[in-house]
Amino acid sequence: MGQKKRILVIDDEVNICELLSLEFTDLGYEVSTANSAFNGLLSLKKQAVDLVILDIKMPGMDGIEALEKIISTQNNLPVIIHSAYSHFKENYLTWSATSYVIKSGNLTELKQTVQDILNP
Amino acid sequence: MIYQEVLFQNLDKILNVWMIIDSDYKIVHWSQPAKQQFGFNEDEINNQSFSVLLPEFVTEELFFENLLDSNQSVTSLINQSAKLKQKNNIIIDVEFSIFKLTHEDKILLLLSLDNITEEVELQQLVNSKMKQLNERFHQMNDDQLDQTIYDIFGAVLVSITAGQGLQFNRAFLLYIDQKSESLKGIQAIGPGSGEEAGKIYQEFDQTPKTLTEMITHYQNLKYQKDFLVNEMVQQINVKLDDYEHILIQPLVTQKYIIVNDNSLNVNDPSVIWLRQLLSVSECIIIPMIWHGRSIGVIIADNQVTRRPITNLDIKKLTRFTKTAVNVIESVRLLIKLEESITNVKKANLQIRESQAILVQKEKLAAMGELVAHMAHEVRGPLAIIGGFARRVFNQTATRSKHYDSLKRIVETVDTLELVINDILSSSVPEKVDQGRCDSSKVINRVIALMEEEILKREISVNVNLQGNLPNINIKEHHLFEIISNLVKNSVEAIDKNGLLIILANYVKEKIIFTIQDTGPGFPSTEIEKIFSPFYTTKKDGTGLGLVVVKKLVEKNGGSIEVTSVPTKGTTFKITFSEHYSE
Structure with missing residues (x-):
């Protein structure tokens, strides 16, 4: 295995950031977190990543707006939307995301999706 | 004798329009108002034939019926109506009575009449309105007679038999049943036998004399349903197409008939049947006419007293019948209206x-x-x-x-x-609030937003939106996204100096949008790729515009087609069904 793949988690809920950080680090990824969309975009400018896990409902800039900004600058960067809400799937603005995973205590689906994208 | 002379001198004031006609149907005397009514002057009236007053196709025999027939006992025609002609050929409606007068061996006819033209015209006006009303409520159990109607029938029959003026012994009411196309006996009043006659008249004698009181009394008679006459009348059921039948004839001619020993049709089977059924030698059959339509008949007779039916009786009864019909039909209509109000409620x-x-x-x-x-x-x-x-x-x-x-x-x-x-x-499907979307508005908004860009690039835009486009079942911002993406693509493809065509048409319940540009186009091998994410021919495009367009179109039940010819241009065609709903 060469260099570790980098994942950026953007979620205003610190517990989620913490949990995903622990879990994906265990799986061998390098994980950074941001607790707002704004900080996430800032972090992306400083350091390139291989995948973004993005929450939608966040105070200030929401995930949908962040997604647009991410794609307009790096349109090949995979983004997984990770939300407790399913109805944002109806919003076409989320369709440009690579995948949409609903939040759950069971991280199997999210892990599988990340694996599929980064290690196909 | 002097009084008779005074009376005769003033006869014009009493009878108004009247004339005397001889047995050759020559008018031998005109009253002054009669001359004025028909527009004849002194010189023209001498020995004038009555036919000058008759409209085409009406003969004197027809008008005077059998009055001049010496075998006939009929001596009058009372309260009849007909059309007559004035000198200036204007037809007028008249109500008339004719009395047969005999002087020595000469027969003369006295005709008196009233011009009722305006009344008839007004009636016709009311007719059509009533007919409309009746038709509107026709479907509502027309054949079911309400108890109120039976009470009205009762009142009519009581009036004929026990009223102050009419005083027939018995009266029978028969109504047309449209469903079975027959004339049916409904109700009757009068004694079924001599004994019963005594009983009834005794009771009526003891009761107060106003009509309302009599009707209330009639309703309270505990044996009213058992009247023999009621049983008798309810047996009557004559088909309407039996035109020769004595009970159907008044419906057809709309004239009353007197049946007695001297009737011309005394040997007619239906006449024999009727006289047997009623066990009476003389009776009168009067049609009930409601705005020109026959709706039934009333039969009246003097079975108990055997008093002959007089001209005066006929006059009163014909007038009374008119009023009675008005009341009956108005109440029927009111009942129907009431029913419809109940239904509406x-x-x-x-x-x-x-x-x-x-x-x-x-x-x-x-x-x-x-x-x-x-x-x-x-x-x-x-x-x-x-x-x-x-x-x-x-x-x-x-x-x-x-x-x-x-x-x-x-x-x-x-x-x-x-x-x-x-x-x-x-629990809840996530709320998708589809809206009815006005596509013309959306297209105009897109163009307004792109105007600056279009002017800058010197692009000619040809917009043609068919009038009266139906609204589409799609969210407005979805349609906006679709159209603006395609227009933006086209404008960018044209780059400079080209033509952009935007069409909206409504064909066979489908709304079709066409967006065409004269840009560089692309080879047909590329067509499949253009809708995949990140495909772009533009330097700084994301390649997501068309992906979004396709998804939005399909999500709203539409379809998208693209044709492109390299160096000539590209055409997008989007079709939505008018009635699509998720």
Whole structure:
């Protein structure tokens, strides 16, 4: 295995950031977190990543707006939307995301999706 | 004798329009008003034939019926109506009576009449309105007679038999039943036998004399249903197409008939049948006419007293029948109106009930939304609890004393998540508020937004929107996204100096948008690729515009087609069905 793949988690809920950080680090990824969309975009400018896990409902800039900004600058960067809400799937603005995973205590689906994208 | 002379001198004031006609139908005397009525002057009236007053196709024989027939006992025609002609050929409606006068061996006819033209015209006006009303309510059990109607029938019959003026012994009412196309006996009043006659007249004698009181009394008679005459009349049922029948003839001719020993048709089977049935030698049959339409007949006779029916009787009865018919039919119409009002009220009540149900449903829907919202809100924290629990659990050895506790936490969170999923999938479908969208408005908005860009690039735009485009079942911002993406693509493809065509047409319940440009186009091999993400020919494009367009079109039940010719240009065609709904 060469260099570790980098994942950026953007979620205003610190517990989620913490949990995903622990879990994906265990799986061998390098994980950074941001607790707002704004900080996430800032972090992306400083350091390139291989995948973004993005929450939608966040105070200030929401995930949908962040997604647009991410794609307009790096349109090949995979983004997984990770939300407790399913109805944002109806919003076409989320369709440009690579995948949409609903939040759950069971991280199997999210892990599988990340694996599929980064290690196909 | 002097009084008679005075009377004769003033006869014009009493009878007004009258004339005397001889047995050759020559008018031998005109009253002054008669001359004026028909427009003849002194010189023209001498020995004038009555035919000058008759409209085409009406003969004197027809007009005077059998009055001059010496075998006939009929000596008068009372309150009849007909059309006559004035000198200036204007036809007028008249109500007339004719009396046969005999002087020595000469027969003369006295005709007196009233001009009722205006009345008839007014009647016709009322007719058509009434007919409309009647037709409108016709479907509502027309053949079922209300108890109110029976009471009115009773009142009519009481008036004919027991009234101050009419005083016939018996009266029978027969009505046309449209369903069975026959004339049916409905109700009758009068003694069925001599004994009963005594009983009834005794009772009527003891009762007060006003009509209303008599009617109330009649209604209270406990044996009213048992009147023999009622049984008798209810046996009568004559088909309407039996034109020769004595009971049908008055319906056809709309003239009364007197049946007695001297009748011309005394040997007619139906006449024999009727006289036997009523066991009477003389009776009068009067048609009931409602705005020109025959609706039944009244039969009246003097079976008990055997008093002959006089001209005066006929005059009173014909007038009375007119009024009675008016009352009966008005009440019938009122009953129908009442019924329809009841129905409308019922319908109103139903509407209100269903409105209440709707409100209830909306409340439930609002509650459902609330529940859904809460479920979503719970899902986030639950993911954290479950995530950390599972993490710890995965790292705990089976022999650890915490293993079992952690397992329980993980399992319970899993169950809770399933419960939430259940709630969300069953309670409320996420609200999709489709709107009826005015596509012309959207297109115009897109063009307005792009105007600057279009001018800058010197692009000619040809917009052609068919008038009266139906609205489409799509959210406005969805349609806006579709159109603006395609227009933006085209404008960028043209770059400079080209033509952009935007069409909207409505064909066979489908709305078709065409967006065509004179840009560089692309080879047909590329067509499949253009809708895949990140395909772009532009330097700084994201390649997502067309992906979004396609998804939005399909989501709203439409289809998208593209044709392109390299160096000539590209055409997008989007089709929506008018009636599509999710």
